[in-house]
Amino acid sequence: MIESDTICAISTPPGCGGIAVVRISGENAIGIAGRIWKGKALSNVRARTSTLGDIVDPATGDTTDTALAMVMHAPHSFTGEDTVEFSVHGSTWIQSEILRLLIDCGCRMAQPGEFTRRAFASGKMDLAQAEAVADVIASTSKESHRIAAQQMRGGISRRLGELRSQLLDLSALLELELDFSEEDVEFASRTRLLDIAHNVKKEVATLAASFSKGKAIKEGIPVAIVGNTNAGKSTLINALLEDDRAIVSDIPGTTRDTIEDTVRIDGMEFRLVDTAGIRTTDDTIEALGIERSLKALRQARIAIAVIDTTTHPDDTGQILRRVEQEKSDDTLIVVALNKCDSGTAAPHRLAVQSMTPNARIIELSALHGSGVDTLRQQLLELADRPALNDIVVSNARHYEALTLAMESITHVIDGLSADLSGVLIAEDLRQTLHHLGEITGDITTPEILSTIFSRFCIGK
Ligand SMILES: Nc1nc2c(ncn2[C@@H]2O[C@H](COP(=O)(O)OP(=O)(O)O)[C@@H](O)[C@H]2O)c(=O)[nH]1
Numbered sequence: 001m002i003e004s005d006t007i008c009a010i011s012t013p014p015g016c017g018g019i020a021v022v023r024i025s026g027e028n029a030i031g032i033a034g035r036i037w038k039g040k041a042l043s044n045v046r047a048r049t050s051t052l053g054d055i056v057d058p059a060t061g062d063t064t065d066t067a068l069a070m071v072m073h074a075p076h077s078f079t080g081e082d083t084v085e086f087s088v089h090g091s092t093w094i095q096s097e098i099l100r101l102l103i104d105c106g107c108r109m110a111q112p113g114e115f116t117r118r119a120f121a122s123g124k125m126d127l128a129q130a131e132a133v134a135d136v137i138a139s140t141s142k143e144s145h146r147i148a149a150q151q152m153r154g155g156i157s158r159r160l161g162e163l164r165s166q167l168l169d170l171s172a173l174l175e176l177e178l179d180f181s182e183e184d185v186e187f188a189s190r191t192r193l194l195d196i197a198h199n200v201k202k203e204v205a206t207l208a209a210s211f212s213k214g215k216a217i218k219e220g221i222p223v224a225i226v227g228n229t230n231a232g233k234s235t236l237i238n239a240l241l242e243d244d245r246a247i248v249s250d251i252p253g254t255t256r257d258t259i260e261d262t263v264r265i266d267g268m269e270f271r272l273v274d275t276a277g278i279r280t281t282d283d284t285i286e287a288l289g290i291e292r293s294l295k296a297l298r299q300a301r302i303a304i305a306v307i308d309t310t311t312h313p314d315d316t317g318q319i320l321r322r323v324e325q326e327k328s329d330d331t332l333i334v335v336a337l338n339k340c341d342s343g344t345a346a347p348h349r350l351a352v353q354s355m356t357p358n359a360r361i362i363e364l365s366a367l368h369g370s371g372v373d374t375l376r377q378q379l380l381e382l383a384d385r386p387a388l389n390d391i392v393v394s395n396a397r398h399y400e401a402l403t404l405a406m407e408s409i410t411h412v413i414d415g416l417s418a419d420l421s422g423v424l425i426a427e428d429l430r431q432t433l434h435h436l437g438e439i440t441g442d443i444t445t446p447e448i449l450s451t452i453f454s455r456f457c458i459g460k
C-alpha cells in the first residue's frame with residue numbers, strides 16, 4: 001500500500017522540551033509546509049541545510065514561532081518522499097498549534113510508524129531493516145543497540161539474501177531436472193543438491209539459535225538471585241545495583257515479592273530479580289512470593305545461588321538441589337558463597353563441589369562489597385557476548401519465520417534423500433523461500449505490516 005497523501009507528526013517525545021521536531025512527508029510536503037512558512041521559499045532552500053524563518057497562521061498572519069526548516073527531496077529522504085522538518089521551540093502549545101495549521105493546510109496526522117512504513121514501501125529499506133528502526137530507538141544498552149543497528153544496516157537481510165540465492169540455484173537445478181526428466185539426463189547430482197540444502201539448513205539453524213541470546217540482550221539478560229532466607233540476596237542485589245533498592249533485614253521472609261531492576265555491565269544489560277527465600281512456610285503471602293521466586297528462576301538465563309557461609313553446610317546441598325530441580329534446562333548457575341567476612345567458605349565450597357564438580361563458585365561479602373566485581377565479570381562471561389560479526393536475531397517474528405523455514409528445508413532434504421520427484425521437492429523449496437521472504441518483507445500482507453508498524457511511536 002503506497003499512499004500519496006502528506007502526513008505530519010511531532011517526532012520528538014510527547015510533552016514540553018527544549019526543541020520539538022515536526023516532520024512532514026509526502027507529495028505536497030514542501031507546498032503545505034510553505035503555506036505556514038515565512039522566510040526563504042522552501043522550494044529554493046538547499047536540500048538538507050537549515051534555514052531560519054517564522055511559522056505563521058496563513059489565515060490570520062499571526063506568528064506561531066521562530067523556527068528552523070530543513071527540506072529533503074524525494075527520493076533522498078528517510079521516507080523516500082519529499083520531506084520537511086521544522087525544529088521549533090518545544091512548547092506543547094506551539095507543537096499542537098503547528099499540527100493544527102498543517103492539518104488545516106491539507107496534511108493528515110501520521111499513524112504510528114507511518115514514516116518508516118513509507119520508507120519500506122518506497123524501497124528505502126526492507127522489512128527487517130524497518131523493524132530494526134524501532135529497536136534502535138528502544139535500545140537501552142551498547143549491546144542491544146549494536147544488534148539493532150546491525151539489523152538496520154542490513155546485516156540479517158544480506159545473510160538472508162545469500163540464502164535466498166542458494167535456494168534459487170537449487171530450485172533452478174531441480175527445474176532443469178524436471179524439464180528433461182523424459183530424456184533421463186541427470187543435470188545435477190542429488191548429492192550436490194543435498195549439499196546446498198544442508199548448507200542452507202545449517203545457516204538457518206544458526207540464525208534461529210541466536211534468537212535466545214538476541215532476545216536476552218534486547219530485553220536485558222534475566223538473572224534470578226535465589227537462595228535461602230537471610231542468605232543475603234537482597235544485600236547482593238543492592239550491591240550489584242549500587243543502590244538501596246531492596247529491603248535488607250535479618251528477619252527471615254522480609255522479601256516477599258520479587259524485585260526487579262536493571263544493571264549494565266560493560267555495555268550488556270542484566271535484568272536482576274531479587275526473590276523471596278525458598279523455604280517451606282505457612283504464611284500465604286510469603287508462599288505466593290516463593291512461587292514467584294521459582295517462576296523467576298525458571299525464566300532466568302543465569303541464576304545466582306546465594307549461600308550463607310555462616311550456616312551449616314548441609315543447608316547448602318539442600319538449597320542447591322532445589323535450585324537444580326526448579327531451574328530450566330538452559331539456566332546457568334553461579335554459586336555465590338556470601339558472608340565470607342564472618343562465615344567459613346571451605347565446607348560450603350566442598351558441599352557445592354560434591355554435588356556439581358564444575359560449579360562456578362565465587363566467594364564474596366555482599367555487605368562489604370568484596371568479590372562483587374568478580375561476580376560482575378562472571379555474569380558478563382556467562383552472558384556470552386556475541387562476536388562483533390555474528391548476526392544475531394532478536395525479533396520474535398523473524399524467529400518464527402526461521403523455525404518454519406527450518407521445517408520446510410528439512411522436508412527438502414528428506415525429499416532429496418528419498419529420491420522423491422522434483423515436483424514434490426519444489427513445493428517445499430517454495431515454502432522455504434516464502435518463510436525467508438516474510439522476514440525481509442518480500443512476502444507480506446497489509447495486516448502483517450499494520451501489526452508491525454502499530455508498535456512504533458508516532459513520528460517515526
Ligand atoms: N556479615 C555479613 N552479613 C550479611 C552479608 N550479606 C547480608 N548480610 C546480612 O544478612 C541479613 C539478611 O540479609 P538480606 O539481604 O535481607 O537476606 P535475604 O533474605 O537473602 O534477602 C542482614 O542482616 C544482612 O545485613 C555479608 O556479606 N556479610
Ligand SMILES: [Mg+2]
Binds near residue numbers: 234235
Ligand atoms: Mg531479601
